[in-house]
Amino acid sequence: MSEQHVSATGGFAYGVIGADIHVFGDGTPLYVLRRWAPAPEADSQWLRQQPSRMLHARFAVAPFTGRQDELAARHAWCADGPQRAARWLHAPGGQGKTRLAQQLATELSGQGWKVVSAVEGPGTVLPPPGSQDLTPDGAAGLLLLVDYADRWPLTTLTWLFSNALLHRPDVRARVLLLARGTDPWPALRGALASEQIDVSTQSLGPLDEPSGPAAGQGERGAMFRVARAAFAQRYAITAPADEPDLAADDFGLVLAVHMAALVAVDAAASGRRAPPDLAGLTLYLLDREHLGWVLLYERRGAGRITLPPAVMNRVVFAATLSGAQPQERGASLVDALEIGQPTP
Incomplete structure (x- = not known):
């Protein structure tokens, strides 16, 4: 049995067993691996405060329905073919890619597979401090889920595919990359051409409905x-x-x-x-x-937000236009709005 003790003084410590950690020069991880697990049951009152929370794929408030042919095809892909395979599954946002992947993960976990998720780099919400045991010993197979793969730099994706986690000769490995488009896929496919990885791509189409x-x-x-x-x-x-x-x-x-x-x-x-x-x-x-x-x-007296809604509208609008930014750049953008509120 593998054992690892991880600790940090004045910082954050994260370790894995059975896999590699790839980091930038300053120690920031290129990506974070963690054991996949369904989200805990969300509190109904918290969900009702902002109803759109119920639409978040992570919370899976609505049970998985439909897509049985697509789900069966994912199972067949996992069960058959070469030892290592990668599939680029793409569709517009909201088409159900994440829920399909979650359902596959749930069902494969029940069949003895080790399921791991990978989240790209800086700004990632890290798992709890300590060690993640990703060793696939005795597992029926390994499924690695990569959401928003089209946002990853190509070099980070190639580092991910070099991870020791995917190179166990005794464990079937599958990498499912979820994306909205296919622009990065040809370059990644080319980078994997000599790695003995079976590669494929598939589009998730719209839901059927008779008239x-x-x-x-x-x-x-x-x-x-x-x-x-x-x-x-x-x-x-x-x-x-x-x-x-x-x-x-x-x-x-x-x-x-x-x-x-x-x-x-x-x-x-x-x-x-x-x-x-x-x-x-x-x-x-x-x-x-x-x-x-x-x-x-x-209700800010009860420990709620102190930012007026009109100001929040402006901040959200600016954030939508600018996209994700490093903290210092984000603070500068908010200051430029001259909203009269301090930024961290």
Whole structure:
């Protein structure tokens, strides 16, 4: 049995067993590996404060539904073929890539596979201090999940593929890379050409939904009903009976169907009418987010936020335009807004 003791004085210590840690010159990890585990049950009251939290794939509030053919194809890919393989699974945001990967991870874990997730570099929320035992001894196989792979630098991805974790001759290894596009894939595929890794790519298409008399009986309708029931349970109300028309192309996204289910429940709970189209659903949820910030601000005496909602609007808008920034650069951007609030 492998054993590792990790400690730090005045800093953070992170170690792994059965894998490598690749770091920059200052000791910052290029990426962080951790044992995959389902998210703990989210608190319903916390979720209702900002309903869009229920749409986060990590919390899996709505049970996994549909995509059975795609899930079966992932299982076949894991079970068959060469010892090492990598697949680039791509689709627009909200198409259900992360939930599909989570369901695969859940099912493979139950079949004795070791499942590990990799998160890219600086700014990563680190796992608890200590050691991560990633040794796949006795495992049926190893699945490595890489979300947002199209955001990773090519050199970091190539370092990841050189990790000892993936080079155990006695363990079947699969790397599932999730991405919104395919731009980085040809270069990575070229870098892996001499590494004896079977590479493939696959697109995750929109949800099916028949029209006419069979409307509502396809994947979208089934997914809507399951999600509506799950969200209603979080609101502690009876699920509303009405169902929207999900035949429009916009509802080919898993996220769009879940949004429709969430708004149907939230509107029923507050005595409002749910909008019929995706634009209306989006505006509805944005209004609820804004209301959430207002309530948090007005209750600031109870340890809530102290930033006025109007100021928060400006900060969020600036953050949306600028994207992720290092802390010093982010503080400079906020200072440039002249909002009269101190920045850390």
